[in-house]
Amino acid sequence: MKRTWILVLTLLLAIGLAADPALAQPKVLKVSNGVNEQHPSYLGGKKFGEILAAKLPGKYDVQVYANAQLGDDVRATEGVRMGTLEMVTTSASPLTGLVPEFNVFDLPFIVTSEKAADAIYDGSIGAKLGAALEPKGIKLLAYYENGFRQLTNSVREVKAPADMKGLKIRTMQNPIHLEAFRAMGANPTPMPFSEVFTALQQKTIDGQENPIPTIWLSKFYEVQKFVSLTGHVYGPHIVLINKKLFDSFPAEDQKIIAAAAQESAIYQRNLNRKMNSDFVAELKKAGNTVSELTPEQKKAFQDAVAPVYATWEPKIGKALMDEFKATVEKAK
Numbered sequence: 001m002k003r004t005w006i007l008v009l010t011l012l013l014a015i016g017l018a019a020d021p022a023l024a025q026p027k028v029l030k031v032s033n034g035v036n037e038q039h040p041s042y043l044g045g046k047k048f049g050e051i052l053a054a055k056l057p058g059k060y061d062v063q064v065y066a067n068a069q070l071g072d073d074v075r076a077t078e079g080v081r082m083g084t085l086e087m088v089t090t091s092a093s094p095l096t097g098l099v100p101e102f103n104v105f106d107l108p109f110i111v112t113s114e115k116a117a118d119a120i121y122d123g124s125i126g127a128k129l130g131a132a133l134e135p136k137g138i139k140l141l142a143y144y145e146n147g148f149r150q151l152t153n154s155v156r157e158v159k160a161p162a163d164m165k166g167l168k169i170r171t172m173q174n175p176i177h178l179e180a181f182r183a184m185g186a187n188p189t190p191m192p193f194s195e196v197f198t199a200l201q202q203k204t205i206d207g208q209e210n211p212i213p214t215i216w217l218s219k220f221y222e223v224q225k226f227v228s229l230t231g232h233v234y235g236p237h238i239v240l241i242n243k244k245l246f247d248s249f250p251a252e253d254q255k256i257i258a259a260a261a262q263e264s265a266i267y268q269r270n271l272n273r274k275m276n277s278d279f280v281a282e283l284k285k286a287g288n289t290v291s292e293l294t295p296e297q298k299k300a301f302q303d304a305v306a307p308v309y310a311t312w313e314p315k316i317g318k319a320l321m322d323e324f325k326a327t328v329e330k331a332k
Helices: 002-019 040-055 073-082 100-106 114-121 124-136 175-183 193-201 212-217 243-248 251-285 295-304 306-316 318-330
Strands: 027-033 060-065 087-090 138-153 168-171 187-190 207-211 226-242 289-292
Touching: 027 040, 027 073, 040 060, 040 087, 040 138, 040 226, 040 251, 073 087, 073 138, 073 226, 100 124, 100 175, 100 226, 100 306, 100 318, 114 124, 114 138, 114 226, 114 251, 114 318, 124 138, 124 318, 138 212, 138 243, 138 251, 168 175, 168 193, 175 187, 175 226, 175 306, 193 207, 207 212, 207 226, 212 251, 226 243, 226 251, 226 295, 243 251, 251 289, 295 306, 306 318
Parallel strands: 027 060, 027 087, 168 187, 168 207, 226 289
Antiparallel strands: 087 226, 138 207, 138 226
């Protein structure tokens, strides 16, 4: 009899919790990041959590994890797809196996300005790519930015493709990046990001390429002398959530979550752009030689990587590449 009463009370308590949202536990949304706690993408995730807490108090608990604590971008993205992790902020690369069109973001020099990037992310191209992920079990909430990737090295100033000849440059394990750096005359050397500082310090590699905030926050200036503002690739950081989980939320919550993600994306991009500008000045103060390329110098790099477009057009699709280029041109 006693056991029956305990079961009845437990059931009544559960019904009471369900009936009173104030008593229910918030839904935990873990967000994986490969960057550190000072990076704009990590701070963007924290801002997303703050906005959501203000709009839907007590309903969702956004927990942002830095430094690949929940796995690197590839593992974390797969976790979101499989439903073992709620959310991830990732580069485009882990998505190319699911939707090959995401390779377009890695084409060298295809994005020429931040204004053009915004037009792509927030326009029909961004929406189209996001929709293509949904049958794969992933919902795209927003595009943060990683920004323009720049080159550093410890050997010499780089202002032309000829200056790249023979330089051993760490790149991501990304086929387009590898092909582009070979076309520019370098010796691309993929390795995990966590190993890069030590490899630069020990001179097992000559240089690396990353956006300015990453270069500064990772203290690469301590082991690199030369910075070239090549802007060879402009990359997004993409905020993703498990589709099945997102669809399980009330329709009104879905709208609020999507809007909060978009609001945090504006905050993140503005912060990233401010850091980009501020940290170029800091790199100069730290004693780095910072080379800003003229349009003619940049065109020499663009000409060098032209064959990459021909290789990748069949995989990405000519229509998307043309739409991408037209959007960038219109944003000028």
